[in-house]
Amino acid sequence: MIKTDVLVIGAGPVGLFVVHQLGIIGLKAEVVDNLDKVGGQCIELYPDKPIYDIPGIPKCTGETLIKSLLEQIKPFKTNFHLNERVQAISKEKENWKITTNKNKIFITPNVIIAGGVGSFEPRKFSIKDIEKFENNSVFYSIKDKNYFKNKKVCIFGGGDSALDWAVELSEISEVTLVHRRNEFRGAEHSADVAKKLEKEGKLKIKTPFQIQSIEGKDKINSIILKKEDGKTEEIKTDFILGFFGLIMKLGPIAEWGLNLDKKKIPVDTENFQTNKKGIYAIGDICTYPGKLKLILSGFHEGALAARACFKLARPNEKYRFEFTTTSKNIQEKLGVKKSD
Numbered sequence: 370m371i372k373t374d375v376l377v378i379g380a381g382p383v384g385l386f387v388v389h390q391l392g393i394i395g396l397k398a399e400v401v402d403n404l405d406k407v408g409g410q411c412i413e414l415y416p417d418k419p420i421y422d423i424p425g426i427p428k429c430t431g432e433t434l435i436k437s438l439l440e441q442i443k444p445f446k447t448n449f450h451l452n453e454r455v456q457a458i459s460k461e462k463e464n465w466k467i468t469t470n471k472n473k474i475f476i477t478p479n480v481i482i483a484g485g486v487g488s489f490e491p492r493k494f495s496i497k498d499i500e501k502f503e504n505n506s507v508f509y510s511i512k513d514k515n516y517f518k519n520k521k522v523c524i525f526g527g528g529d530s531a532l533d534w535a536v537e538l539s540e541i542s543e544v545t546l547v548h549r550r551n552e553f554r555g556a557e558h559s560a561d562v563a564k565k566l567e568k569e570g571k572l573k574i575k576t577p578f579q580i581q582s583i584e585g586k587d588k589i590n591s592i593i594l595k596k597e598d599g600k601t602e603e604i605k606t607d608f609i610l611g612f613f614g615l616i617m618k619l620g621p622i623a624e625w626g627l628n629l630d631k632k633k634i635p636v637d638t639e640n641f642q643t644n645k646k647g648i649y650a651i652g653d654i655c656t657y658p659g660k661l662k663l664i665l666s667g668f669h670e671g672a673l674a675a676r677a678c679f680k681l682a683r684p685n686e687k688y689r690f691e692f693t694t695t696s697k698n699i700q701e702k703l704g705v706k707k708s709d
């Protein structure tokens with residue numbers, strides 16, 4: 370059981386910046402994210418794309434912004450609980466008790482939901498009973514490519530992830546790339562590389578095919594592919610990997626009794642509190658008249674929500690507004706030395 374001043378749900382840009390805003394006023398935060406890495410949309414959807422509207426930074430990529438935000442919160446030594454989704458919430462006296470899908474429990478007076486467009490989850494194969502093969506023969510991401518070394522692997526999808534992994538794994542595994550259309554929608558260059566490898570006999574490509582069924586008891590022995598004209602083909606394989614993109618789900622938060630407006634959480638713009646005391650929503654997931662889904666708006670929302678958290682985390686203390694430029698108190702928390 371982890372006790373903390375604030376639980377932040379979501380490690381996107383807004384969740385990361387609110388850790389800073391909490392830290393400078395002396396509040397400890399724990400951060401949970403469903404993904405295996407921090408950065409939210411910036412890292413998952415556009416790591417290499419330039420952003421031009423972060424105040425004071427004329428141009429930076431999604432990845433550099435996240436690196437800078439992490440650098441900025443380094444002094445607070447925040448714990449990140451990645452690969453974990455928040456599930457249930459209940460009231461425990463003055464606190465909230467939050468449980469994750471890995472049965473981790475947080476006890477806190479404040480919960481800041483910075484969940485963006487919801488938790489990212491892979492689009493899955495639509496085959497009956499596929500779940501029983503998941504994480505032994507069926508995967509939607511690759512953590513260690515050596516797991517597939519010298520094995521037969523079928524990769525499904527027509528986008529960049531499917532093409533890139535097919536090319537990369539073809540160096541160490543026997544790869545078949547399967548797509549339901551003849552044209553790939555990933556980068557032209559990657560599709561050309563894959564086709565070149567096919568000509569050289571280093572990779573097999575099967576289009577336009579879809580998966581029909583899996584043969585095997587606990588592990589996959591083979592799969593049946595189906596062509597548009599109904600013809601089928603059996604392929605022996607050890608693994609199937611699906612790269613069909615991500616879907617965003619509000620998930621269990623939708624069952625928490627919070628007011629919802631088109632899958633967004635309405636908030637009071639004075640402190641970004643929801644209809645429940647001590648539960649706040651900031652960033653893309655919140656809504657109010659005039660809301661702009663921009664990173665800079667999320668930063669502002671986080672600054673106000675953090676100050677609101679102080680009241681519940683330190684009921685016997687008075688919050689005093691201070692500038693980072695002149696506050697010795699804040700500079701101490703940031704580890705600023707006299708020579709800096």
Ligand SMILES: Cc1cc2nc3c(=O)[nH]c(=O)nc-3n(C[C@H](O)[C@H](O)[C@H](O)COP(=O)(O)OP(=O)(O)OC[C@H]3O[C@@H](n4cnc5c(N)ncnc54)[C@H](O)[C@@H]3O)c2cc1C
Pocket residue numbers: 378379380381382383384401402403404408409410411414415419420421422453454455483484485486487488489619620621622651652653654662663664665667
């Ligand atoms: C292609 C593209 C370009 C963009 N360009 C710009 C731009 O130029 N300027 C700009 O200001 N904005 C831009 N945006 C928008 C910007 O990325 C978002 O406004 C910003 O990412 C919102 O940040 P966030 O932290 O609120 O949410 P997100 O970045 O969506 O992060 C939310 C995190 O919460 C996690 N999460 C959600 N639910 C749960 C749960 N139940 N349990 C655990 N974790 C959970 C998710 O996994 C995710 O990591 C762009 C967006 C896209 C898609």
